[in-house]
Amino acid sequence: MSYQWAEDDFHLPKGSSRLNLNNPKSNETYIMYHGTTKLAAQSIRDNGFRQSEDGMLGPGVYLSRDLAKASRYPIKHPEWDRVVIRVRVNVGNVIIINRQGHPLQKTWNASGYDSAWVPPKCGMVPSGLEENCVWDPKRIEVIGTIKPQPVPRHGAYGLM
Template structure:
């Protein structure tokens, strides 16, 4: 693992009030444990079977928010992965 400054000036930051634009690259963050981060770097993200918001992989545009996860780990055992996303997507939920 390595330490890194946040985004360099060339990577746009998607603010909470901003709408994503197709074709742009955005930095998103995922809080995890060092062991899980190593596994993610080897094999990529895997959807959780069930989590706080249901099945999926959770990313945040807020570095500080991502750094608070996983909730059950002490702060000194948490790491954050930055993932650059080049396409926009949305969450669709189905009410039953």
């Protein structure tokens, strides 16, 4: 079975910006997405986000302004058991990390940044899609969840 991911509405919360693939601006608030499992999503709704121990950009909460990016996670996990958490994030002071081996790739927070942004198609992410890492989970407000919707199969005589 195949699935599709879609927002359930197009109304942005007050003070938020829609994805535009431009650099996120410091101290702005954005709608972002975090892909996870159904079980983990429930824990996040109940207890909030926790910082990962490590990752491509070091410790933090990994998000994307791109729903297509978030809906791929967790990678190699069955799509029917995935959930995307929709959040509002004040990104604080943002640094752009646009190449592997960037001098602040994993230490950006110690240099006064609140979040790090990997631009799309810069060679750091295999999918070529953007990625964000937010140091402090308190900057993230859960708005809701998006679940994959099964796509009906069409046969020679219509729906199957």
